Amino acid sequence: MSGRLWTLTRQILAEQRRNVAVWGVAMGLLGLMYVALYPSFKDTLNEALKDFPETYLKMFGISAGISGAAGFLNMEMFNLLAPLALPFFTILIGSRAVAGMEERKSLDLLLSNPVPRWQLIVSRYLAMAVGLAVVLLLLAALTWAAAPVMRVDLSLWAVVRGSANLWPFCLFFGALALLCSSVVRRGAAASGIAAGVLLAMYVLNAVATVVDSVKQVRRASLFYYYGAAIVDGIDWVNFVVILLLSMGLTALAVFAFDRRDIYT
Amino acid sequence: MELVIHTEDLTKSYGPRRGIVDVNLDVSAGEIFGFLGPNGSGKTTTIRTLLDLMRPTSGKAYLFGLDSHRDSVSIRGRVGNLPGEFNLDDRLTGEQLIGFFGRLRGVEDLAYAHTLAERLDLDLTSPMRQLSRGNRQKVGLVQALFHRPPLVILDEPTSGLDPLVQEEFHAVLHEVAAEGGTIFFSSHVLSEVEHLCDRVGIVREGRLVAVETTESLLTKRVRHMTITFARPVEGEPFAALSGVSDVRIVGATLSLSLTDGLDQVVKLAARHSVVDMELPRASLEEVFFTYYGDETQSGEGSSTTGGAP
Numbered sequence: 001m002s003g004r005l006w007t008l009t010r011q012i013l014a015e016q017r018r019n020v021a022v023w024g025v026a027m028g029l030l031g032l033m034y035v036a037l038y039p040s041f042k043d044t045l046n047e048a049l050k051d052f053p054e055t056y057l058k059m060f061g062i063s064a065g066i067s068g069a070a071g072f073l074n075m076e077m078f079n080l081l082a083p084l085a086l087p088f089f090t091i092l093i094g095s096r097a098v099a100g101m102e103e104r105k106s107l108d109l110l111l112s113n114p115v116p117r118w119q120l121i122v123s124r125y126l127a128m129a130v131g132l133a134v135v136l137l138l139l140a141a142l143t144w145a146a147a148p149v150m151r152v153d154l155s156l157w158a159v160v161r162g163s164a165n166l167w168p169f170c171l172f173f174g175a176l177a178l179l180c181s182s183v184v185r186r187g188a189a190a191s192g193i194a195a196g197v198l199l200a201m202y203v204l205n206a207v208a209t210v211v212d213s214v215k216q217v218r219r220a221s222l223f224y225y226y227g228a229a230i231v232d233g234i235d236w237v238n239f240v241v242i243l244l245l246s247m248g249l250t251a252l253a254v255f256a257f258d259r260r261d262i263y264t
Numbered sequence: 265m266e267l268v269i270h271t272e273d274l275t276k277s278y279g280p281r282r283g284i285v286d287v288n289l290d291v292s293a294g295e296i297f298g299f300l301g302p303n304g305s306g307k308t309t310t311i312r313t314l315l316d317l318m319r320p321t322s323g324k325a326y327l328f329g330l331d332s333h334r335d336s337v338s339i340r341g342r343v344g345n346l347p348g349e350f351n352l353d354d355r356l357t358g359e360q361l362i363g364f365f366g367r368l369r370g371v372e373d374l375a376y377a378h379t380l381a382e383r384l385d386l387d388l389t390s391p392m393r394q395l396s397r398g399n400r401q402k403v404g405l406v407q408a409l410f411h412r413p414p415l416v417i418l419d420e421p422t423s424g425l426d427p428l429v430q431e432e433f434h435a436v437l438h439e440v441a442a443e444g445g446t447i448f449f450s451s452h453v454l455s456e457v458e459h460l461c462d463r464v465g466i467v468r469e470g471r472l473v474a475v476e477t478t479e480s481l482l483t484k485r486v487r488h489m490t491i492t493f494a495r496p497v498e499g500e501p502f503a504a505l506s507g508v509s510d511v512r513i514v515g516a517t518l519s520l521s522l523t524d525g526l527d528q529v530v531k532l533a534a535r536h537s538v539v540d541m542e543l544p545r546a547s548l549e550e551v552f553f554t555y556y557g558d559e560t561q562s563g564e565g566s567s568t569t570g571g572a573p
Contacts, residue, residue: 003367003370006323007364008368008369010365015353015355032330047337104351105349105350106350106353107317107403108312108345108347108349109345109351109352109407109452111315112343112345112408113340113365113369114338114340115368116337161272234293261318261319262312262317262318264312264349
């Protein structure tokens, strides 16, 4: 990596280190809490789920019932909370890029240095990828840490692959925010659009799962390709495709930013 | 002499709004060039277009003979820039920030940055959020100069600085120019331009209306003369001279405005016994008014800050 690109990436990571710690610990503690609660839930849970309507179970991806701690974590954490909350970590970094820097009036000064514009975008993406990896590492470590203590049968590998599967998924929405911030003039608008797409995709997937007539529409949602890695393992094709999509969005962001004036 | 900045009909419009129109500008190596105009006249637009922060609507700009857009990265490697408005990461100290910019520029030796900070009375160890506006501006000045660029572009560099620091900063700029560096700076503070610049470009409503040496601007324009005589004198003979206007007599003191014909006035005055005579140089403020005339009264706020007595 060129020296300049690394310098820029490191600077963003330094700026984000508190965010990384807060997100990693907060998500990790949530995971830890679910694992800790699992023993008191497990007997009553499957019993209770029997009374739930099939549609509801399908919507949460648990029509086959809850199988073990991994299934429980999948339902509560890795298929619900994490994919809805964690993209905001990357979305906020992405939207702080071009539009955010214009708003903070720090872009003119940074671009007074001999930095090509593409490096500003790519360094954001790299910082996002590295920062997110650390958050996911903390999430996996803290979540799994409760298992031996609470005598829950949960393999470290399951938690790791569940966490790892979030990596391209969150990067996609971060890159989308990055693209938006290269096009629109407001950082809030950039994060708003990316967050809107995230929620729309969630709803789309949830509805299409239960309504047979619109079943095919699921394919438009990233949640469809996200799957349930903690239970089923990582679908590597989807993993790589989503990662490539996030890179494609980043390339579009470079393209858009390169062609526009910087506002004051 | 090598042209450091050269523009050809440089034009930038923001949709229907005027930015700059057909700006043709040449700045040579080693010059201190002042870019003078009221707020909103197009100074910042010109600078930001030179630096490729904005793309020209038409026309071209060259710095060091390189295309402002195509070769922007290598141009910026040779330019130190202080934007008119800027913010820095609040948590960083001046030292961390300069270090970061140094790494981006491949400059490891920050000794000159420390020298500059000392001369401008700036503490580089406090985080930005604790710095006053004036001190932030100093950090901006240091980051523009610490890598000893051959071209320094400064947008309203002394805003927020106290007079003593301004003076020291002017001394720094003179040193930079003496070492062969080129300085291009915008200002609406006329006295500053008068003190610093070799040449001045005057921008009005997006157009470069005049480029002249500071010297010729000052000698060219109206001068005000005051002569105190031993006894009251008649005003008419003075008023009759060509190039003389606004003759006024208060007691034994005669004042007049002069565009030409100083010799005649002196000879006429010498027929009486003269006690005192004052011929202050016209400030650029007045020069400014001759270019802007009455139009500034209505719109953009004729900035009359500063100005020599």
